[in-house]
Amino acid sequence: MNINVGIIDRAIRIIIGLALISQVFFGLHTPWGWIGVVPLLTGIVGYCGLYTLLGIKTCPVKNH
Template identity: 50%
Template sequence: MKTNVGGLDKIARIVIGALLIGLALTGTIGAWGWIGVIPLVTGLLNSCPLYALLGISTCKSRH
């Protein structure tokens, strides 16, 4: 997997994913909260398949 998620994008994905999962576990938002697994995993792996498909990268370029 090629790294295409970096910096603030990574932090936002992890926080939002964990928040959604936490809300699902407490029953606050129901089963839809489990969708938070996707941003959590993509943030932890630094790779987003949708970004790769669209040719997007939020990583700093190395010159």
């Protein structure tokens, strides 16, 4: 599993994930807020399966 999510994309995913999860505790109180776990985990891990399927890579390529 290669990292395919860049730094800025990861930060945005983490912020969105935390915002959605916080809605469960402080806002709307619906189970739909738990959908924020997906962007939070992909932001932390740095890998997005959908990006792999679509051939997208937002992280810079490292030259060896």
